[in-house]
Amino acid sequence: MQKRAWELLEFNKVLKCLSSYAVSESGAKKALALEPFTDLIQINRESSLFEETRTWFVESGFKIQDFPSLDFLFKQLSIPHFCLELETVWALRIVLTQAAKALNLLKDPKTGEVHPLYPNLCALAFAFENPKQTLQAVQRCLSDDGTLKDEASPALSLVRGELRQLHQQCTRKVKEFANTYNIAQYLQDEFMTLSSDRYVLPLKTNFKGRVQGIIHDYSQTGETCYFEPFFLVEINNRLQELKREERSEERKVLLYISKLAQEESLGISAQFNFLVELDFLQAKCVLAAAFDGHALTIDQDASINLIEARHPLLALSIASKEGVGETPKTLSLNQKRSIVQPIDLTLNSDQRVLVVSGGNAGGKTVCLKTLGLIALMSHAGLPVPVKGSSSLPLLTAVHAFIGDEQSLEDSVSTFTAQIEHLAGIWNKLDASSLIILDEFGAGTDPAQGAALAQAVLDGILEQKSYGIVATHFPSLKAYALAQQGVRAASVLFDPNTKRPLFRLAYDQVGSSQALDVAKAHGLPESVLKKAEQYLLLSGEDSSALLERLNTVAVSKELEIETLKKEQLKLKERRAKLEDSFKKEKEALFNKIQEDAHKILHQWRDNKISHKQALKELAQARTTLANTDLSSANSASSKSVDNNRQFKVGQTVVYLPWDKKGELLELDTRKAKARLEINGVRLWVGLDQVAELGSSVSNIGIVNTAQPKTQSSTGISVNTEINFALTLDLRGKRADVAISELAQFIDSAIVSGRNELEIIHGRGTGALRKEVHLFLKTFPAVKSFNLANEDQGGDGKTIVVLR
Template identity: 45%
Template sequence: MLMNGRAATLLELPKLLERLSHFAASEAGREACLALAPLPDVEAVARAAAIHEEMRDFAGQAGVRPAEFPPLDGLFHWLEGGRGGADVLDLDALSSLRDVLHLGRLFLDAIAPTGSRCSWPLLAEEAAALDWPGKTFAALTRCLNAEGLLKDEASPELFSVRVELRKLHQQCTLKAKQFILEHKLSPWLQDDYITISSDRYVLPLKTSFKNRLPGIIHDYSQTGETCYFEPMFLVERNNAVQELKREEREAERQVMRFLTGLVRDELPGCKAAAAFLVQMDVRHAVLELASRLDATPLETGPGLPLALRRVRHPLLVLEDGARAKTESRAGKTPRSGVVPLDVVLEKEQRILVISGGNAGGKTVCLKTLGLAALMARCGLPVPADAGSTVPWFDEVFVFLGDEQSLEDHVSTFTAQITRLRDIWDRIDANTLVLLDEFGAGTDPAQGSALAQAVLEELVARQAWGAAATHFPALKAFALAAEGVRAASVLFDPATKKPLYRLGLDQVGASQALDVAREHGLPEVILKRAEQHLLLDGEDAQSLIDRLNQLAVERARELDTLRRDRKELRDKERQQREKLAREQEALFAELKKQSQAIMRQWQEGKVAHKQAMRELAETRKQIVQQGKTPLAAQPVAEASQALAAADLEKGQRVRYLPWNKVGVVEDVDLKRGAVKLDLSGVSLWVAPAELRLAETPPSPAAGRGAAARQEPASAPPKQARQDAIGSLRLDVRGRRAEEALRELEEGVDQAMLRNYSQLEIVHGRGTGALRREVHAWLRQSPAVAEFAVANEEQGGDGVTLAVLK
């Protein structure tokens, strides 16, 4: 089992789970959030990531969210306690169970609507496996009203006795009014109405008149001015009411006994429904946490690298968000947010040694790495860039020297050694060890040697680790040793203040004097310290300062490059989309004009030769408008330019100006021209504007796990002999319903344009969208076969479908 309680506490996972619990709607959901623990295996983590993606889609489309619902643990415990048959659940318990089942039913109906294809297969699988207590839910819904009381229709006996009670009430009220009018008793009454005292109908009589009438006094008001008087004519009717109320209580108890029996009979289903609802509450809380953190599930598993790109400490992100909201409400401009870190080990590297100044963020870096590993094992999304990965850790051990803001303070050298001795035999290739200033509590030379020996042994065991240190020997070790990577927290070269950035492949100075000056240490002490430092020589310090300055400049340049690359990619995508739209518009215009000329010729409005001339002129005009200069083509494409002699009839080629694949109909060697058929449009073009079209890959040749998991369900069918080309459809980032709608339209367009193949780009991600696409293709009558593409064409992020 991975997580020991001490590591979780030091890395502040309980504090994060507490923040997560604030997003749950119910008490049971909050308790479940606090009890989250690492998942047992890679498959469970992958499934949690896939369900998280489905939940994000479900929450945006279904319109059902958890509401406050009562906890049922006490109810279930009472039922499982072996109570006798005379014991029944009270109305509060039955009403609470009804409310939970009602909300659970809303979720189940939203996940798998009757008669509709499910968009969330994993959620639907859980819903289908649920042993739903249908009899209990139906009975509770029929017998209880919105206030949690029994309806009259709960049983025939209850209905009958309540009808009689209403009749008696009307009789008592009518008789009392007649009695008051006949005897002119209005001046004797405090209020002109009949009321109930001691569960009997009485008159509120003024105390001074209590001896004027025969009857029974049941009680007095608090002031003593009113007595509740039962006249003799009401005694018989009140007795009848009491008898009916006894019958009503018995009828109600019979209904509650019946309902309790149903609950007992379907207790496993009731518990499963309640657990399902709690789970949905937790998942919605995780969605909210992911939204606040801008986080996604990390891929984790044996053999994966440690590559946390632009990772942020989740608690710092949450605190920063809360502070920004407070400053915005106060009319202030929010300060900059949490600085992301790149915690990356290259192939064959296992240990990261972090150096640099005090208060620069070394401990935060260690905590961020450890907490990200624990969150990944718990199936929680991590605030890091997409594509980040962490290895599979069975154990995480933490040595925090100062344990900032943490309990169980252990900072002495002896305590460190004792703890290391206790866990040493459990360290292996699936272990993460975090060391903060290990060996600092003793002689620096001996502590440094001991720390280096520990790191060397961790490398030998292929264990993973990260260490924060000020020891110069460990800095040199990190730069020179195999399997170890050096890193340094960065400081602003001008102000000497921390930037909270991590520079890889370099070491950093401690900046002790600058930090001491920043925190107000007397200048006389600092000057003496500087003199001692000069006596020891400051060449190494100057060199490290220069390295820090270069690292800061490099980090800023990388930020600029990232922004520029994103802008260029966005511009390139926009230009490609614009070019594709223009080409489609030109192609449509050519077909429209060509069809109009052919209609005129068929109707006899123009001669055959004139029609041919107009067709040629139209094609020439459109080609000139849509042509891309060859100089603008990539060098690789220009080097593949064709001549007329290279081509023959029936050959498939790509026409560059339109970026469309066609078939060679004729070759005129004398003119050096080629006649193409582009989806039913014929035109003469120059061979230099053509490239050989790639042969459509057979979907059966697709490689990877997805190809093995999604084999074609029927033998391959021969595609249409006259079909050409491949249509590309990109549905990445779409929700399942939207993607399938675009896929259906794409298949229709491909069939209309006579394409033989559809290339669907759905991305890798968690595989949820790929499964949806494959499920739709499997049942489509227009698809002959499909499989994922080979790695050169996108691997399991792309599916190739052959059309019938």
């Protein structure tokens, strides 16, 4: 992409802001070096990685702390047998400890495996083997204050133990000497100190001849001399030997750590880079939080569709003011959005160029910069201040022509500079290019400039490139309205105050409002009147018409905004109702399931009889069926218009079956209709009938014409409309037969059947007796009788449901 466009669109300012959110110097450098990507897969991978990391930061509670750079360490590790300094090892400990904490949080706490919710982040984290030995070594050998622990090695522990004993011995001798010779009055301080790694006494200078010994140094004021009495000379000589041994042992420890670090240098480098990437991603998350940003998914086949887009730098300025107290911290996200007016920047699928017109200071250039900067940021994998439903196509090149580009040194005018830059990129334009033209052609004759601008837009369309243009040329406005593939838009002004509203109205053009803007900025009235006279003489004043269009557009935008608010309220209300319905449904099924388990436990514990258990289970099923039917009927009664006028011969929908049928007869007094559905004729209530075009799914009734489903209670219910009306139980045990009979009746109830046939056979009559006993206790059964002899006699029972 063109770095010149990055400067004009101020992409570098976004990167500076991003780098300020990084906690480490390495993370800040990575942020400043960021460039937009041109590979679609890489762009979307970066977006997915950002969204994953943002979720992970929230879920894990992990937060990157400042850590040092290890660039100098990697240079040293490349030198064979190099011994790292203690400060370098301390920096290594900080990095590895923090990286290990992040890696542990990326594992599933239950299984210990890589967390499946963060595939991209885990792929980055576990790309190389962890430097476990180095981490264990630095944690074992270094204390939290950055010094080597005594237990870093056995020899070091022995040497330091002897040093402590020597210190105690020296302290005891100094006290004995001071008490014996009464020299406390000669000392500047009660305690001995170290000078050049030797124990000395802080002696007042005017008493230095009173005690025999060696003077090692003086204080800056000259009032104190650091005096080594002769009795401490031997002890100090031993101290020097022990100090030398301590340094030798410390070097051995550091050499050991250095060797481990060299062996695991790839893992150390990977973890350092991972920590830098985490810092960079955390900075992205802070940036997103500052302006409520989202990562866009770039789609090759998408069109430009930015919903409620805000200029990133303007949005960040609100966040920065809030940080220093200029903006109240109590502002909600919606209030912050209202400070920076969001706009929609959209092109239809068959459009490639957007031409923005309207008054000066109305926000045209801001629209151009908003699209350009959001395009650069999204292609760099950064979050952008738009709504989540926004989209952009792949843009591998962004070219911007904004502002005054004249150069006195190069003898180049504004118009010439624009032409030179345009000529330089013209042959490179393709379907993945975005060209931003701010009042292109305005630096020359208006007629020729407008003609040249139209020709440039024709070329952009031919190359299938994307373009956004701001203009005041009347001919270019007309071009935008008439040309295929070009969309016109206008910035809006308040019809009364003439102040800009910073909104876009599409498929119309706007007046330049030059005189109104000049008046608002203090130009003398006399000059303005003269300008109006000249404008009338030219006969080219179309401002009245355009102002009328502006007024209509403002009214339309206000109506659209009101409708969007109402739509949002309805969506929220629907979501609440659906949530409430889901909770009630789950509660109902849980209660039925709990009651069923309770009945079964009572039966197994012999607290109730088998017959009583069947009876109570049947009552539970009936309760569930009646609840579902009452809900369906309630929804149906709310959805069906009682004032509908049905006609005989009309094709209607029978709602319980969700089937079409012909209306044969109509009884308005009883509110019933006779239908013929697939050869079956039946009388139904008018509240169960809807006009053609309505359906069960449309009016919110549960569609019973679905295949066999499994309910949450674990009971399989056949809800097909065309199931058999006859159940044959011959040859089955009584308990199996009763279970099948219960399911059969449940299915009949759900399907709207009223009459059933149960074949149990004659035999001994035992099965018939069990069936009749069950039917007597089943609440949904209205009556039952043995069939006529020609229909099966006492081997079949006819059941009538309620």
